[in-house]
Amino acid sequence: MKRVLITGAAGFLGSHLSDRFIKEGYHVIGMDNLITGDMRNIEHLMPEPHFEFYHHxxxxxxxxxxxxxYVLHFASPASPIDYLKIPIQTLKVGAMGTHNLLGLALAKGARFMIASTSEVYGDPLVHPQNEEYWGHVNPIGPRGCYDEAKRYQEAITMAYHRYHSLETRIVRIFNTYGPRMRLNDGRVLPAFIGQALRGEDLTIFGDGSQTRSFCYVADLVEGIYRLLLSDYAYPVNIGNPGEITIKEFAEEIIKLTGTSQKIIYKDLPQDDPKQRQPDITLARQILGWEPQVSRQEGLQITYDYFKALPQDRLYEESGHRAFADFKKV
Incomplete structure (x- = not known):
């Protein structure tokens, strides 16, 4: 039985990856420091004989x-609310964490994958974004702690690939959604659904003309799985190219939830990208992959999940109590 280490296993995406690898017959070792992860995401896996968890x-x-x-490094704060609270820890998990795990993969002779992000493209000047675009990133802005951590991850991963001949894979993840997201983590989709469920007005930052492209989590996991098992070492975009403006998306959420809230507008945060749409030509060619779940279908599944949560979960603050442990590190 093959053994896979998944860091960030108690997070939104890490928990879905753990599910997939258990289903595929792997022995899964989950690792998480629970700074933004939640044990509730993997409690259903704890009785599994081929799942073990390290709090680390x-x-x-x-x-x-x-x-x-296999070593899959998916540990990192991923929402602006999180990484703006703990910018140094975000940089450390991208730099020191990646270095540690590359060393582990090299010592074990394991294939290594990192979860990179569309944020490596910054506020892009090329649209849609393909893997050959180097990005337009402000390294000293408030988002720099996340953007540059991910760009460093890619650089050191390729250095290990070239210098040590380590088998490596880099997945550039675009906006993803689905069950187990935290409602109040600052990302647009759970923020809108959380506001709708609480009877609050939906908040748009900027004028709502900025765009995003949302990929349902099952589609994303399928793309990640295919990339890991491929023989391609360079970055690959995995996301849904179905682009929509934030204002249109807010209107979709209002229609989906049947609420009567208004849309209110606030100032756009510094360096917030105006456009985000993946060019997935490479994923189609190399992996034979493209999204299968429509936004309408995926949103309904996600909304039903959130609607079934206990009432107190709708009001949980973003982040884990462990933030306090890292605020000066």
Whole structure:
């Protein structure tokens, strides 16, 4: 039985990846420091004989006994609310965490994958964004802690690939949604649904003309899985090219939830990207992959999940209590 280490396993995406690898017959070792992850996301996996969990911070030395065939580094704060609260820890998990896990993969002879992001393109001057575009990023702006952590991840991963001949994979993830997202983490989709469920007006930052492209989590996991098992070492965009403005999206959420809230507008945060749409030509050619779940279908599943949550979950603050442990690190 092949063994896979998944960091960030208690997070939104990491928990879905853990589900997929268990389903595919792997022994899954989940690792998370729970700074933004939530054990509720993986509690259904704890009785599984081929799932084990390590409560550990990957910016410290990482030891996993026994063989490892794959190392997937998906540990990182991913929402603006999170990484603006803990910018140094965000940089550390991208730099020191990636270095530690690359060393582990090299020692174990394991294939290594990092979760990069469309944020490496910054506020893009090329549209849609393809993998050959180098980006338009402000390294010293408030978002720089996340954007540059991810760009560094890609650089050091390619250095290990070239210098050590390590098998590596880089997935550039565009906006993803689905069950297990945190309602109040600052990302547009859970923010809108959370506001609708609480009877609040929907907040748009800017004039709502900026665009996003939303990929349902099951589609994303399928793309990640195919990329991991491919023989392609360079970055690949995985996302849904169906572009929509934020204002149109807010109107979709109001229609979906049957609420009567207004849309209110606030100032656009610094360096917030105006456009975001993946060019997935490479994923189609190399992986034979493209999204299968329509936004209408995926939103309904996601809304039904959130609507079924206990009432107190609708009001949980973003972030985990562990933020306090990292605020000066």
């Amino acid at each position: 911070d990957v910016t410290k030395f990482v030891h996993v006994p026994g063989d490892l065939h």
